[in-house]
Amino acid sequence: MKTVGMxxxxxxxxxxxxxGEQAHNLQRYKPLFLTCKILEEIPFExxxxxxxxxxxxxxxxxxxxxxxxxxxxxxxxxxLKLIHGHFGPDGIYAMRLAxxxxxPFLVTFYGFDxxxxxxxxxxxxxxxxxxxxxHEEELKQKASKFIAFSSFLYxxxxxxxxxxxxxxxxxSGVDLDKFALVSEPKDERYxxxxxxxxxxxxxxxxxxxxARIASKHPNVSLIQIGSGxxxxxxxxxxxxxxxxxxxxxxxxKPYEVIQKMMRGAEVFSxxxxxxxxxxSEGLPLSILEAAASSLPIVSTWxxxxxxxxxxxxxxxxxxxxxxxxxxxxLDILLSDRALAKKMGIKGREFICENFDIRxxxxxxxxxxxxxxxxxxxxxxxxx
Numbered sequence: 001m002k003t004v005g006m007x008x009x010x011x012x013x014x015x016x017x018x019x020g021e022q023a024h025n026l027q028r029y030k031p032l033f034l035t036c037k038i039l040e041e042i043p044f045e046x047x048x049x050x051x052x053x054x055x056x057x058x059x060x061x062x063x064x065x066x067x068x069x070x071x072x073x074x075x076x077x078x079x080l081k082l083i084h085g086h087f088g089p090d091g092i093y094a095m096r097l098a099x100x101x102x103x104p105f106l107v108t109f110y111g112f113d114x115x116x117x118x119x120x121x122x123x124x125x126x127x128x129x130x131x132x133x134x135h136e137e138e139l140k141q142k143a144s145k146f147i148a149f150s151s152f153l154y155x156x157x158x159x160x161x162x163x164x165x166x167x168x169x170x171x172s173g174v175d176l177d178k179f180a181l182v183s184e185p186k187d188e189r190y191x192x193x194x195x196x197x198x199x200x201x202x203x204x205x206x207x208x209x210x211a212r213i214a215s216k217h218p219n220v221s222l223i224q225i226g227s228g229x230x231x232x233x234x235x236x237x238x239x240x241x242x243x244x245x246x247x248x249x250x251x252x253k254p255y256e257v258i259q260k261m262m263r264g265a266e267v268f269s270x271x272x273x274x275x276x277x278x279x280s281e282g283l284p285l286s287i288l289e290a291a292a293s294s295l296p297i298v299s300t301w302x303x304x305x306x307x308x309x310x311x312x313x314x315x316x317x318x319x320x321x322x323x324x325x326x327x328x329x330l331d332i333l334l335s336d337r338a339l340a341k342k343m344g345i346k347g348r349e350f351i352c353e354n355f356d357i358r359x360x361x362x363x364x365x366x367x368x369x370x371x372x373x374x375x376x377x378x379x380x381x382x383x
Contacts, residue, residue: 088113111282120277150304173357197228314347
């Protein structure tokens, strides 16, 4: 079994469960996680620059310089056949390590890494963004392949000058067994939203929409799972709208809790939008998981969301930041539970066909095969 290095500067993050799910479903490759620090125990082998404080000298040096020389366990690194960098900026760090080991690498882009304006990156103060901006042209030349997790991201990468012949569109995936069809009656009625408290998630729009219909549906609550820099702002907004007693901000929760909450929800809503700095979604995993749980989706015509939600068939899509239209669609599904159930069932069927993590991982491993075989062929020719 060949070993692939999964590079992420800090892993695992609660909002990035898709990386672990992808690694867990590999069949012909063994993942080895490469990171500054492993944030919590993981069910995979991993090599961290340091297991001490998050920002010690070695870690800081690596982030600022992208130097691969701070990684220890040279013998384990030599077992790698390729490196898979997750997110564009991390691709620079994956590139340096791959060069040192003389192996190929590829990079997956997920959303912000190709949608946030370059000016905003320069102004961020983030050294990883600086590495990305300074060496992006080199990345375009040296990466064997790039993976775009949606047609939207594919087009954005081409706009930014990434070689079209190197970009492969691959759907993200969801474990259909973990988010199974549920048919038993629901004990309570609630709309569920799962998303970090950032501008692009559109949670403020959802709160405004819920306020419009809350009095019409007095036995329905809104449950929001997530946290972030805008948490207090959203709580204040809920209070100003007079719905604070109807909205449950649960904070960030582990995967198992999210699964449980999806099994009991009636509708899922995440009205994503483009942030002021250009930050956009790729395709929110929570939407795929909700659809796999047979929930009808109410979201927006944003980024790749239309790839996963069939408007009028598996849910409804409205324009970004349009809380009135969002309220109207939520009202339709809450008022017509038979329609909501029908849409949810069709939504799961669509996800099963197009976003099954096992099917997508087979395609990912085929990409790994292609990258490795191409490198081995080039070595043979040069010899």
